[in-house]
Amino acid sequence: MARLEKVVEEIVAIFNEYADDRGKEGKLCKQELQSLLVTEIQSQEFKDAINLEDINEAMKSLDKNDDDEVNFREFCCFVCSLAKSHHRATTAGRKGRGRRQGDEN
Numbered sequence: 001m002a003r004l005e006k007v008v009e010e011i012v013a014i015f016n017e018y019a020d021d022r023g024k025e026g027k028l029c030k031q032e033l034q035s036l037l038v039t040e041i042q043s044q045e046f047k048d049a050i051n052l053e054d055i056n057e058a059m060k061s062l063d064k065n066d067d068d069e070v071n072f073r074e075f076c077c078f079v080c081s082l083a084k085s086h087h088r089a090t091t092a093g094r095k096g097r098g099r100r101q102g103d104e105n
């Protein structure tokens with residue numbers, strides 16, 4: 001399977017595994033969100049992107065529609081924001097976006 005396909009499958013599998021653990025199926029309650037974040041986020045870089053110390057704060061930032069559950073759409077926004085901050089981190093130090101005339105030579 002191609003890499004991107006694997007990534008998508010993994011995202012769906014991770015969400016479903018935790019979301020169907022307790023309470024409503026297909027949605028992450030606070031406890032499910034907490035165990036997902038604690039288990040599936042290990043590196044400091046990604047930990048810095050979300051407040052793991054305070055699950056209430058983490059829930060508040062992910063729960064866009066204020067129903068105290070994280071649905072798949074909200075989870076995708078979170079994964080996307082992790083990807084964006086990782087992209088920023090790995091491209092930091094490059095000058096500007098794209099190539100501008102006069103840069104570095």
Ligand SMILES: [Ca+2]
Binds near residue numbers: 020023026027032
């Ligand atoms: Ca659930």
Ligand SMILES: [Ca+2]
Binds near residue numbers: 063074
């Ligand atoms: Ca929600």
